[in-house]
Amino acid sequence: MTxxxxxxxxxxxxxxxxxxxxxNMGGITTRLHWTDQPYRWHVNDGEEVFVVxxxxxEMRYREAGIEQSVILEAGDIFYASVGTEHVAHPRGEARILVVETQGSV
Structure with missing residues (x-):
């Protein structure tokens, strides 16, 4: 046991x-990320759970081609279904837990 x-x-x-x-649980990865820079606009190959x-x-996402934005605080969770275009912009340093399909963008 580990x-x-x-x-x-x-x-x-x-x-x-x-x-x-x-x-890595049956092809679903859990990773801890550190960043102080934005990611890039992307669409994941599968679903994604993003926990600050x-x-x-600041999570920016597009629904029906319209860009929207929400500020995520520590403890907040963002769920992106398949096809959700999004980009994360940290405000300073951030630590984020991401659960997604292995190899997803």
Missing amino acids: MKIIRSKTFTATRPWGALDIA LDGQV
């Missing part, structure tokens, strides 16, 4: 969106 304890508040990476792989653990993130 277990892990991860102190997310102290996790940093050497580059924006650097990640620590936590688990520390910091603030």
